[in-house]
Amino acid sequence: MNEPQHDHPGPDHTGPDHTGPDHTGADHAGHAHSRAHACQPLGPAVIEVRDAAFGYGGHEVLRVESLEIRAGEVVALLGVNGSGKTTLMKGVLGLIDRMSGSVSLLGQPIDQLRDRSPVGYLPQRQSAAGPIPVTVGELVRSGQLSRRRPFGTHRNDASVHAALDVVGLSGVEAKRVDRLSGGQQRRALLARALVGGSKLLLLDEPFAGVDQPNQEEIADALDALLHNGLTLVVVLHELGPLEPLVTRVVVLDEGRIRFDGPLDEAPPQLLHMGHDHDPHGGPDPARGIGLVR
Amino acid sequence: MSTALLATNAISAVFEYDFLRRALIAAVLVGITAPAVGVFLLQRRLALIGDGIGHVAVTGVALGLVLNRAPVVVAVVVAVAGAIAVEVVRSLSDTSGEIALAVLFYGGIAGGVVLVSKAPSGSRNLTQYLFGSITTTSNGDLIVFAVLATVVLATVVLLGPALFTVSNDEEFARVLGLPVMAINVLLATLTALTVVVSMRVVGVLLVSALMVVPVAAAQLFARSFRGTCIAAVLLAVISAVVGVIVSYAADLPSGGTIVLVAIGLFVCSLIVSGLVAGGRLRGVNRG
Numbered sequence: 001m002n003e004p005q006h007d008h009p010g011p012d013h014t015g016p017d018h019t020g021p022d023h024t025g026a027d028h029a030g031h032a033h034s035r036a037h038a039c040q041p042l043g044p045a046v047i048e049v050r051d052a053a054f055g056y057g058g059h060e061v062l063r064v065e066s067l068e069i070r071a072g073e074v075v076a077l078l079g080v081n082g083s084g085k086t087t088l089m090k091g092v093l094g095l096i097d098r099m100s101g102s103v104s105l106l107g108q109p110i111d112q113l114r115d116r117s118p119v120g121y122l123p124q125r126q127s128a129a130g131p132i133p134v135t136v137g138e139l140v141r142s143g144q145l146s147r148r149r150p151f152g153t154h155r156n157d158a159s160v161h162a163a164l165d166v167v168g169l170s171g172v173e174a175k176r177v178d179r180l181s182g183g184q185q186r187r188a189l190l191a192r193a194l195v196g197g198s199k200l201l202l203l204d205e206p207f208a209g210v211d212q213p214n215q216e217e218i219a220d221a222l223d224a225l226l227h228n229g230l231t232l233v234v235v236l237h238e239l240g241p242l243e244p245l246v247t248r249v250v251v252l253d254e255g256r257i258r259f260d261g262p263l264d265e266a267p268p269q270l271l272h273m274g275h276d277h278d279p280h281g282g283p284d285p286a287r288g289i290g291l292v293r
Numbered sequence: 294m295s296t297a298l299l300a301t302n303a304i305s306a307v308f309e310y311d312f313l314r315r316a317l318i319a320a321v322l323v324g325i326t327a328p329a330v331g332v333f334l335l336q337r338r339l340a341l342i343g344d345g346i347g348h349v350a351v352t353g354v355a356l357g358l359v360l361n362r363a364p365v366v367v368a369v370v371v372a373v374a375g376a377i378a379v380e381v382v383r384s385l386s387d388t389s390g391e392i393a394l395a396v397l398f399y400g401g402i403a404g405g406v407v408l409v410s411k412a413p414s415g416s417r418n419l420t421q422y423l424f425g426s427i428t429t430t431s432n433g434d435l436i437v438f439a440v441l442a443t444v445v446l447a448t449v450v451l452l453g454p455a456l457f458t459v460s461n462d463e464e465f466a467r468v469l470g471l472p473v474m475a476i477n478v479l480l481a482t483l484t485a486l487t488v489v490v491s492m493r494v495v496g497v498l499l500v501s502a503l504m505v506v507p508v509a510a511a512q513l514f515a516r517s518f519r520g521t522c523i524a525a526v527l528l529a530v531i532s533a534v535v536g537v538i539v540s541y542a543a544d545l546p547s548g549g550t551i552v553l554v555a556i557g558l559f560v561c562s563l564i565v566s567g568l569v570a571g572g573r574l575r576g577v578n579r580g
Contacts, residue, residue, distance in 0.1 A: 093468050116470035123464055130461055132336045132508070135517040142458040146470050176516055192465070 043071025044107065046200050046231050047092055052101030054084075054091035060099055062087045062255045071199075074232045074245050076263075079252035085235040086124060088252065089202055092233075093121060106200065117146045120198030124205050124235075128185040128192075129178035136180070136188050137173035140164060143192035163191040167221045183214025190218060194225070201225070203234040215241050239263075303542035313541060315435050316427040320537045320551065322442040323487075323494045323503060324530035328511075329449045330487045331504030332522050333480055335512075336460040342379065343504045345398040346481075346488045347497035349375030351405030354422045354492070358412035364422065365437050369489045375401060376481035384474060425496035425548025427537060434493060441486045448483060456480060457518060494533065495548035502552040503529050510559040513566040528558050 047069040054062045062084040069075050077085040090096045092103055094110040103110045106118060120143075128139055140160050164170055167187040172180070177188060186206060193201060201222075207215045219241035222232060226245060239246060249266055251259040259266050307313050334342055353371025357364030375397065382393045409419045421429060430438075449456065459466040459476045466473050484504075491500045511524035536551030543550075 095464055095467055114470065116468065119468060121465060121468040123462070125462075130336050131338060132332060132512050132518055132521050133515055134461065138457070138518050139461070142454065142461060142465075143469070145454055145458050145466075174516075196469070 042073060043231075045069065045104070046071050046106055047233065048102075048104040049088075049092065050102045052091065052103055053099040054087050055097055055099060058097070058099075060255075062091065062252075064088065064091075064101070064257060067250070067257065067260070069231065069233060071231050072229065074226065074242075074247045075234070076239060076242065076246045076249045077233065077235045077252065078237075078239075078249055083252040084255045085252055086204055087255075088250075089204055089233065089235055093119070093202065115146065117196045118199040120193035120196065120201040122186070122189050122193045122201075122203040122206055124208065125189075127178075127182070128180075128189050129176075133176050133178065135173065136164070136169065136175050136177055136191075139177050139188055140173075140191045140195050143195040146196065159195050159197070160191075163195040164188075166194060166224060167191045168217045181211075181214070183210040183217075186210050187214065187218060187221070190221065199229065200231045201233070203232070205235055205237065207236070207238075207240055219245070303538045306541060307538075312428050312430070313537075315430045315432065316537050316541075316547070317534060318435060319427055319430045319438055319494050320533035321530055322438050323491045324533035325526055326442045326445045326487050327491055327503035328507045328525035328529045329446060329522060330480070330483050331501075331508045332518070332525055333449075333456050333460045334484065334504060335508050336457070336518075337463075337480075340505045341501060342481075343484055343488055343501035345379065345394060345401075346372055346376050346485050347492065347500040348398040348405075349379075349401035350485070350488050350492060350497055350500075351402045351419070351422070352400075352408065353405075353489075354497075355405040355408035355412065355419060358414060358418055359408050361413065363433070363437075364418075365434060365489060365493070368422075368492070369437075369441070369486065372485035372489055373482050376485035377478055380474075380478050380481040384477065421496075422492050423496050423498055424546060425492070425494055425499065425551075427494045427547040428541075430493055438490045438493075441490050445483050445486050445490070448479070452476070452479070495551055499548050499552050502555060503532070506552070506555040506559050507532065510555075510562040513562045514569075528562075529555065532558060 045068050047067070049064045049067040051066075052064050053060045054064075067088075077088060079085050087096065091098060092105065092110075094103065094105075105113050128134075137160060140163055143163075144156060144159065160173065161170070164173060167190050169184065169187050169191060172184075172188075177185060180188060186209075190203070190206065193203075206218055210218065222230075222242070223245060226232065232245070234242065236242065243263075246263060248261060249259070249263045250257055251266060307317060331340075331343070334340060350368045350372040352375075353368030354364040356371060357367030360367065379394055379397060382397070405419065409415075412418070420426075455466075455471055455476055456479075458469070459471060459473055460480070463473055463477075466476075487504065488497065488500050491503060495503060507525040507529035508521065510528050511521045515521040515524050532555035533551050536554045537547055539545065539554065540547040540550035
């Protein structure tokens with residue numbers, strides 16, 4: 001396994017100057033070309049995993065010797081279905097069993113981390129809707145709660161409006177979530193992840209079941225946030241519109257990290273390992289994991 | 294005798310008879326608390342958990358009858374313990390959890406039937422808890438119900454956002470750092486308290502109905518979670534009050550009557566929402 005490369009500035013994706021997100025919904029095809037993550041000095045480690053094994057029901061499915069992600073990085077977790085991408089993300093967040101080793105988040109052991117408000121999470125679930133009608137505002141507002149603020153008495157409507165604005169969903173706060181398209185629901189969930197003031201954002205398949213225009217909207221929102229110092233870790237089947245933003249890829253296979261470094265240094269054979277069936281309509285099996293559009 | 298005359302007699306009886314006033318107060322308490330808790334259970338897709346806890350409460354009632362202590366108070370203790378056990382088992386297991394829950398539920402009702410056979414009063418008294426006997430509600434019962442209902446409602450109002458967040462997306466709630474296990478145990482406890490408040494009104498066999506049916510009706514036309522809560526409480530209170538009055542006027546069992554009224558409101562909501570949706574579709578097609 002490659003040693004983690006902590007100090008690389010990432011591939012040269014500086015490209016043209018950032019012109020800010022365009023949430024008008026027009027000219028989606030042009031967005032990918034204007035979107036690029038400027039190289040910036042990396043901050044302290046925000047995620048550290050050491051000699052850790054993760055699994056479900058006592059059965060180990062992922063082992064990570066060493067992984068360190070620093071503030072300001074944009075890291076894509078790649079691999080075929082079942083390679084351990086989601087398990088790694090859930091392990092970092094303390095959502096699944098850790099059999100051994102250590103995980104630190106924001107400089108503190110995950111078990112001792114009290115203030116999680118800087119951490120935002122977009123789960124893999126396809127729909128934001130449940131059996132009972134929920135408005136977009138109610139859904140997003142739920143992201144303002146924390147261990148220290150479990151009563152919801154600090155309700156901050158300005159933050160809700162700002163989060164919806166960032167993801168391009170202004171004006172739909174009173175709308176039922178189940179009346180939104182799949183792509184809009186993913187954006188509403190992204191707004192929920194952002195509303196607490198996240199500095200570290202972990203996204204699990206943000207483009208699953210999302211059409212191209214909505215993918216571009218999500219990428220635009222993330223692009224804008226990256227310029228405000230966000231650290232982004234994202235599980236992906238294909239980089240798609242996020243490709244210009246990504247500074248580092250971590251490729252997993254059969255529960256192990258096989259590569260950790262800049263995209264342009266990744267061994268081609270790892271990037272074309274073949275692809276099993278993707279229930280969310282992922283890339284063509286003939287294209288491998290289809291990193292580059 | 295015409296329906297109008299029956300209703301008039303029933304309403305005048307409310308002012309005349311204490312037992313009917315107590316029955317109506319108990320019905321209103323249940324009408325408010327049951328859907329206020331039920332809405333979170335439905336969002337968690339645990340609509341029938343109230344039934345299971347009701348089964349466990351039967352053992353509590355029987356124990357109270359055997360010990361000759363207040364069955365309602367003993368039922369509170371046993372139902373809360375059972376609810377916490379249910380939540381712990383559910384959180385610790387996956388497929389085997391369902392089996393464990395089934396064992397707990399059937400054990401609850403079997404234990405109640407066996408225990409009550411040793412009660413000095415025999416099994417006759419258990420029937421009023423199984424099927425409801427709102428007209429036998431005493432002042433003491435009413436005080437216990439009022440205290441429990443106040444505790445349940447105050448908790449739901451105070452911790453509503455946290456209960457909603459956990460019910461809507463447990464994994465996300467964990468990432469936020471919310472004490473998910475504690476909140477789930479709290480919801481299970483609220484469910485147990487609501488079951489005990491409801492069992493004299495509709496009976497443990499129908500206890501889930503007022504937690505589920507008004508919420509199911511409300512979600513057909515409500516536009517938000519909060520709106521569903523409010524509409525469900527209104528429908529449940531209407532069901533309970535109308536059910537008590539009809540059961541008195543027509544000499545019918547109160548529990549079954551209340552639930553049938555609630556189901557009637559659900560069917561009406563289903564028809565109206567279907568007609569509204571059909572009208573919208575026709576409008577879109579014309580446009």
